[in-house]
Amino acid sequence: MDLKSNSYTIEGEKAYFTLFPTLCKGCGLCMEKCPVKVIEWSDKLGVYGTPAVQVKEDSKCTGCKICELVCPDCAITITPKRKAK
Amino acid sequence: MDLKSNSYTIEGEKAYFTLFPTLCKGCGLCMEKCPVKVIEWSDKLGVYGTPAVQVKEDSKCTGCKICELVCPDCAITITPKRKAK
Amino acid sequence: MAEKPIQGEKRVFMTGNEVVAWGALAAQADIMYGYPITPQNEIMHYWSRLAPKHGKKFLQTEDEISAGFTTIGGTIIGARAFTGTSGPGNTLMQEPMSMAEMYRVPAVFIIQQRGGPSTATVIYSQQEVTLTTFGGNGEGYRIVYSTATHQELFDYTIKAFNTAWKHRFPTFVLADGYQAKMREPLTIYDPEAKGIEMVPTVPTLGKEGVPGVDRPPVHMTNTRNTEEELYEVVKGLQAAYEEMWPEVEEHEAVECEDAEIIIVCHGVVTRSARVAVSQLREAGIKAGYFRPITLRPFPVEPMKQSIKGAKQLLMVESAQGQLARLVKDSIYGSTIPIEPMFRPGIGISSEEIVEKVQSLIK
Amino acid sequence: MAEKPIQGEKRVFMTGNEVVAWGALAAQADIMYGYPITPQNEIMHYWSRLAPKHGKKFLQTEDEISAGFTTIGGTIIGARAFTGTSGPGNTLMQEPMSMAEMYRVPAVFIIQQRGGPSTATVIYSQQEVTLTTFGGNGEGYRIVYSTATHQELFDYTIKAFNTAWKHRFPTFVLADGYQAKMREPLTIYDPEAKGIEMVPTVPTLGKEGVPGVDRPPVHMTNTRNTEEELYEVVKGLQAAYEEMWPEVEEHEAVECEDAEIIIVCHGVVTRSARVAVSQLREAGIKAGYFRPITLRPFPVEPMKQSIKGAKQLLMVESAQGQLARLVKDSIYGSTIPIEPMFRPGIGISSEEIVEKVQSLIK
Amino acid sequence: MAKLVKIALAGEGGQGVQSVAGILVDAAYDEGKEALYIPNFGVEQRGGVSIAFCQISDERIGAPKFEKADIVIALSDRAVRRCAQYAGPETVFLYDASITGIEDDLPGPPVKVLGIPALKVAKDELHPRVFNVVILGATIKATGVMTLDQVKKALEKKLGYKFEQNPELRELNYKALERGAELIGAVL
Amino acid sequence: MAKLVKIALAGEGGQGVQSVAGILVDAAYDEGKEALYIPNFGVEQRGGVSIAFCQISDERIGAPKFEKADIVIALSDRAVRRCAQYAGPETVFLYDASITGIEDDLPGPPVKVLGIPALKVAKDELHPRVFNVVILGATIKATGVMTLDQVKKALEKKLGYKFEQNPELRELNYKALERGAELIGAVL
Amino acid sequence: MEFDISMPKCWRRETKGHKFCPGCGHGLVLKALGLAIDELQIQDRVVFGCDIGCSLLAYDFFNVDTMQTHHGRTTPVITGIKRARPDRIGIAYMGDGGGYAIGSQHLVNAAARNERITAILVNNTVYGMTGGQMAPTTLPGMKTETSPYGREISQTGYPTQGPEMVAAITREGAYVARGTVGKLSQLKNMIKKALETQIAGTGFSFVEALSTCPTNWSTNAKDTWSFLEDEMTKYFKVGELKVPAKEE
Amino acid sequence: MEFDISMPKCWRRETKGHKFCPGCGHGLVLKALGLAIDELQIQDRVVFGCDIGCSLLAYDFFNVDTMQTHHGRTTPVITGIKRARPDRIGIAYMGDGGGYAIGSQHLVNAAARNERITAILVNNTVYGMTGGQMAPTTLPGMKTETSPYGREISQTGYPTQGPEMVAAITREGAYVARGTVGKLSQLKNMIKKALETQIAGTGFSFVEALSTCPTNWSTNAKDTWSFLEDEMTKYFKVGELKVPAKEE
Ligand SMILES: Cc1ncc(C[n+]2csc(CCOP(=O)(O)OP(=O)(O)O)c2C)c(N)n1
Ligand SMILES: Cc1ncc(C[n+]2csc(CCOP(=O)(O)OP(=O)(O)O)c2C)c(N)n1
Ligand code: SF4
Ligand code: SF4
Ligand code: SF4
Ligand code: SF4
Ligand code: SF4
Ligand code: SF4
Ligand SMILES: [Mg+2]
Ligand SMILES: [Mg+2]
Secondary structure, three states: OOOOOOOEEEEOOOEEEEEOOOOOOOOOHHHHHOOOOOEEEEEEEOOOOOEEEEEOOOOOOOOOOHHHHHOOOOOEEEEEOOOOO | OOOOOOOEEEEOOOEEEEEOOOOOOOOOHHHHHOOOOOEEEEEEEOOOOOEEEEEOOOOOOOOOOHHHHHOOOOOEEEEEOOOOO | OOOOOOOOEEEEEEEHHHHHHHHHHHOOOOEEEEOOOOOOHHHHHHHHHHHHHHOOEEEEOOOHHHHHHHHHHHHHOOOOEEEEEOHHHHHHHHHHHHHHHHHOOOOEEEEEEOOOOOOEOOOOOOOOHHHHHHOOOOOOOOEEEEOOOHHHHHHHHHHHHHHHHHHOOOEEEEEEHHHHHOEEEEEEEOHHHHOOOOOOOOOOOOOOOOEOOOEOOOEEOOEOOOHHHHHHHHHHHHHHHHHHHHHHOOEEEEOOOOOOEEEEOOOOHHHHHHHHHHHHHHOOOOEEEEEEOEEEOOOHHHHHHHHOOOOEEEEEEOOOOHHHHHHHHHHEOEOOOEEEEEOOOOOOOHHHHHHHHHHHHO | OOOOOOOOEEEEEEEHHHHHHHHHHHOOOOEEEEOOOOOOHHHHHHHHHHHHHHOOEEEEOOOHHHHHHHHHHHHHOOOOEEEEEOHHHHHHHHHHHHHHHHHOOOOEEEEEEOOOOOOEOOOOOOOOHHHHHHOOOOOOOOEEEEOOOHHHHHHHHHHHHHHHHHHOOOEEEEEEHHHHHOEEEEEEEOHHHHOOOOOOOOOOOOOOOOEOOOEOOOEEOOEOOOHHHHHHHHHHHHHHHHHHHHHHOOEEEEOOOOOOEEEEOOOOHHHHHHHHHHHHHHOOOOEEEEEEOEEEOOOHHHHHHHHOOOOEEEEEEOOOOHHHHHHHHHHEOEOOOEEEEEOOOOOOOHHHHHHHHHHHHO | OOOEEEEEEEEEHHHOHHHHHHHHHHHHHHOOOEEEEEEOOOOOOOOOEEEEEEEEEOOOOOOOOOOOOOEEEEOOHHHHHHHHHHOOOOOEEEEEOOOOOOOOOOOOOOOEEEEEOHHHHHHHHOOHHHHHHHHHHHHHHHHOOOOHHHHHHHHHHHHHHHHHHOHHHHHHHHHHHHHHHHHHHHHO | OOOEEEEEEEEOHHHOHHHHHHHHHHHHHHOOOEEEEEEOOOOOOOOOOEEEEEEEEOOOOOOOOOOOOOEEEEOOHHHHHHHHHHOOOOOEEEEEOOOOOOOOOOOOOOOEEEEEOHHHHHHHHOOHHHHHHHHHHHHHHHHOOOOHHHHHHHHHHHHHHHHHHOHHHHHHHHHHHHHHHHHHHHHO | OOOOOOOOOOEOHHHOOOOOOOOOHHHHHHHHHHHHHHHHOOOOOEEEEEOOOHHHHHOOOEOOEEEEOOOOOHHHHHHHHHHHOOOOEEEEEEEHHHHHHHOHHHHHHHHHOOOOOEEEEEEOOEEOOOOOEEOOOOOOOOOEOOEOOOOOHHHHOOOOOHHHHHHHHOOOOOEEEEEEOOOHHHHHHHHHHHHHHHHHOOOOEEEEEEOOOHHHHOOOHHHHHHHHHHHHHHHOOOEEEEOOOOOO | OOOOOOOOOOEOHHHOOOOOOOOOHHHHHHHHHHHHHHHHOOOOOEEEEEOOOHHHHHOOOEOOEEEEOOOOOHHHHHHHHHHHOOOOEEEEEEEHHHHHHHOHHHHHHHHHOOOOOEEEEEEOOEEOOOOOEEOOOOOOOOOEOOEOOOOOHHHHOOOOOHHHHHHHHOOOOOEEEEEEOOOHHHHHHHHHHHHHHHHHOOOOEEEEEEOOOHHHHOOOHHHHHHHHHHHHHHHOOOEEEEOOOOOO
């Protein structure tokens, strides 16, 4: 299975938040660790058929990458805008 | 076998030195530890057919009981004269 | 401790591991020692829940070696002690088991077989027959019951303690992952209510009185300085083993009298054989089955008797001929052909057996 | 490393343990791992003296479990590695051995049997036959050579490495405390000088290149999630085992052609059988002996062939029927009566055998 | 009613397959039947297909597993693939109609293969959480091994304390059971 | 000379039994004979009776141990008791004449039982330390398995470096060997 | 714009999603390890051994040669490998049951012998794979399948202090630390130092990682973190216990 | 005048002379133990377990119920006994090979669980019974049968620091000490305290005794003492490492 299939990216002010549902197991660890609490459940489903996550629209995501780091499944990629492209 | 058979006692100034050849293995540990170096090889044989030990005659044995304590085989009994009888 | 864990008898529907825990409780076991391994874990889970309520004890050890040796310690000091394991744990526990044989320690071991060799599966097999009957550097001075149903699992758990303490050989209940994990109905009971008296335990070490003053000390060694001494010891063990043999051996022979083909199996596979035989009989095929209940001591004479008239034996086991070796050792001299149906590590259905028999008969 | 440890061949007079160390050296073994246990200690003593002089390595581990698993580690990474043990150590080493079976690790194990069960004696027995051929929670996917003389001890130590690396089953040299400790003459040699080529070793893990880039990574697991998967794996092992069987099985049949009574034995007992047979023949008794050299795989067909004409078999072993079980498993269907002469834990002299045969013949 | 009914129920970790099986055999046991239930289990605590093998009968039951089931219920694509082996000529093979990409993996004739919209019904009409109760209802009906009332008793026994607190829950569960049965009635 | 000679040599830990046996079989091996030597061993590092089983032959040798020896040499009371089992009708059973309290333990006829004053000779005429060489000489003579000269060669090989430093030692050893042989000559 | 998966280079993508439960700390420890391997550029030299326990689920995790061993036996297997081929970098990856219970003789003796290997031990306070029995590291009062009424320290002792024990038995040249998946960069750095210690050949290296097991803890994300960060750290002190002297 | 043999009361005279070699320290450790048992008057409650190793020779040493076990397994046997019958006083007597090598998982886990038993470990720096192989406690440079060219610490590590390791893993209530047969009264007192700890039930108790093995050291009496007192003490510090708090 292509790990990138169904991935979705949400553009925030400072960073792009990309989620790979083939990897997300919906554990919620990222959510708890986000310092600005902008991660929420998505209605997209992850690999176990449980909800995946997303950042809230118009999010205050700072691009700190903590969620990326703490995801045990490497399901999140944060791309800070400076770097992106 | 009677453990006391063939035992011999040597009277010193301060103490009686009793050796039980059925127990003495001739290791020599006692000899080395005697602070006044009065233990020597005997021509009596110990349990392994090797020489047992004795105190020198007219010995300066102090009755300190160190030899008794360090004998791994409990082959020596020191009886200080005050106590004896 | 006062109240009996089971009053009279009671119909229940539970997993085999739970059955074992209840069986041990009913048998008035005092303490379980153990190390986790699938598929026997729930014996420990249930026991550790039940134990404190009935004044019983539990110790989780650092490995199976320790589980075996602590069980020996408990037994030697007079407790009705047991442990349970499986697969690689059973392999490791051979070290203490061999000591239990030498000292004739009446410890009880519950084995829930899983797939092998090595880690393999946590599920099921009958691949621990050789290991459980003859493991270790010795001659297999053990008693091994192989069960087929939850009712038997309960009955033989109780019986194992009595056999062990009566005959003083380490005693095993050999089941498997299926039996461990499945649920089916059975009747659990207070042994006394069924007229079963628990053989009293006696401490080997730690009796009353000052050793050397009131009584001689108990000094246990299993180490011999000469071959001749050891030979006497082993001959003594062998003689004791042979003496209890006829009393302890058990088997089940079903429809063997007039059978042309006899299915030979043990443990949970017996269930398939049972169904197969009844279906084959319905189809007019003269089939029967013979099943050792004690794999050690093996029911040699009953087996010879039972198969006398058969034209063929079908050996069915979830292993590569482990039961077959025990059988051939027992009935050597017989010329009845043996057809193997070896399925190492995998379950065997009645359909498969029926099919096989039909292919052989025609 | 350049210089060969043995140039050409050389007559020597040494203990069996020393022979094994020289055999391993001649076989270009790279490393020995081991834990002390009598009567195999001197293998380690000699090896640890010789090894550094020839660029070889030695590691004393914390126990036999570790000795077995480090040996597996060394072998898997491509070293010609071996270990040695006995008795309770052999029991403990079943855990790594069962893993070696599953992964087909060509590790070499030298077993010097001592008395059993449990600690028993440090001297001698043939009571580790079941353990060495079928120990662990599996089906005995191993190759086991049973030696009788120092010459064989040397020959088969070398051969064990080649068999292991060619067929990739863990391979055992099964000797005993007598062979370990006794001195007798033999010829040691450089295998090459005898035209024996050492099968090259290959690493399973740690080959050249970046895994996943230059080559796929090697990922070893022996754990299966379903019975069906395991069944396929074990069937595969069984098939591979059966395939190498005819090539590897070895036996010795002496004076069997016209023998009325055939002594069946293995290992050091063969020496007594040999003397007994020649004495019995001198006395006009038609005796012979059959001896499996490979206890696993058992020389089934050669044995059936060899005993065909015999009126009686005399099973002679320093154990309570451990070889007998292997034999009966192999020749089931035969009706030749088997007379047991079981002497667990003790040596057997030619006189005893002669006497027994005479009592049977008359 | 068949003398012995063999059921294989399979799904993903979260789908509640084992609890459906548990209630089913409990109900049977409570009705005085012989019942045998064995979960399959591998080494992973989560992940992997979860299968429950159940047998219900009036007589003593044979081996815990079987070659061919009377009824297979597969609730995910992987479950369909894993369970094809249990389908024989006499088998009814049920799967949830929402599963996609399994067309080639479904067993062919003579197996009776039926898709039922259990997930959809649960989601749309009831509540996603009672999906497994819908399945339970379907299973009961398909096997005919018990009446719905008998199963309701078992549900009551297991969840009664929750029902007390929230009687609507009872309604929901009963409804789910009935809808499950209806789904089968419609296709069989 | 017998085709196969079986010897059991037994004594206490310190009496040098195993080194006598070692020299004996070394000498035989060097002479191109088949030789087999097995020490007995228990778990104690010291203590217990030490026995050496030796066999020397012109042909391949059978089992390492044997039922009955051609010659048994017992150097202590415990050794006498332990070794009685190896004495058969054909056996010559030698023991040191200084051992006391064993009268009832010595094997009876037809075993040929002979006490030799080896310890006394060593002590009085030579040196207590060569007691075991006296025994070696006696063994050689009793078995006839080799000549004294052959054994001297073996001694030379083993102790030559010491003999070089102290030629008297050589004399002493040779003497001990010969006296041992004589002792046997006197009783046989 | 295409965004790539942010995954250590040495992770094997073909086997992802991996087999660990949702929220399992094993994934995080293996991430830290993966990053350390990437940074040190040693993927071609590493031989990875995993234990029985949930660590077995990592047998196909990396693009690195890997052998799954037996419960508690990864340390000797990797030791055997390293002794035979000192140019390889051996990593023994195990659980707290495998390391502190059944395999503790191997751990302490590898430490005592100063084996040049790296042992990484995942402390999740339970026997994860077998369904949540008490581990040597189970916290006082904590309920598990075999301490159903809460771990009673008067009966079964305090949680095992693994790195402290290892530190007590190792000598100069060794590296011993306790990290946590709650501080992943620190954990990665500890693992890196451990591997550097092995590469330098000064001695044994050992990292215990405090980790999560939501499945057997029965915790949601919030409680998972708080058990790890608030409860476990009461008994297990995060930090370095032994560092090879710079000047050796 | 008749002089009596000066032997601990609980020694069994019928089995004396004992089976240890001349000058063997086992006799001295067992003397210290015998005196401690006498002083505490617990002969009727003690269950003594001895290991395989020369300690097995003590199986009939005392007028005390005794079980010889397997190599390294005395700790679990005594643990099993104590768990089943807490009123007994369990003593596990073993060598350094039995305790620090093959049985180390039992030792550290008994310590971690705070088993109420007393373990006495005889450190003689070698495997005595099997004829003098290297032990975990063999000194650097020391020649043994398996370190024939002297123990190379860069290859096999430093001598195991047993009591230090045990101390690191035990908590309050435990008693841990290292004594020596060179200071017999001190050793006796340590053993006594260990037994008192068990009787008080506060925790695990452990005494390592530095001991002699003239047979495998090939030393005469003088060298035996000096190896024990001058060489061994360079690596093994005699003293108490952990003592139960008075006020508990
Ligand atoms: C010899 C042996 N004993 C027991 C087991 C069963 N077993 C498998 S994993 C495990 C515990 C795993 O716990 P841990 O090491 O803490 O790893 P985790 O799963 O928690 O990561 C056990 C006891 C086994 N496989 N082998
Ligand atoms: C499982 C097992 N492995 C190995 C042995 C062999 N063995 C017996 S005693 C011993 C070493 C004893 O050394 P130690 O424990 O230090 O005791 P010591 O004799 O020095 O007092 C060994 C390795 C054994 N009996 N059992
Ligand atoms: S990058 Fe930081 S702020 Fe943005 S979602 Fe992740 S954790 Fe929250
Ligand atoms: S941590 Fe990863 S797997 Fe867990 S919910 Fe967040 S993105 Fe999904
Ligand atoms: S210490 Fe004891 S055994 Fe050793 S020589 Fe002195 S008296 Fe004899
Ligand atoms: S009592 Fe003291 S002085 Fe007297 S002999 Fe003994 S050690 Fe020497
Ligand atoms: S059971 Fe626990 S440790 Fe194992 S994979 Fe699941 S969360 Fe991780
Ligand atoms: S070998 Fe050493 S430890 Fe063993 S009894 Fe002799 S001196 Fe004591
Ligand atoms: Mg864990
Ligand atoms: Mg020691």
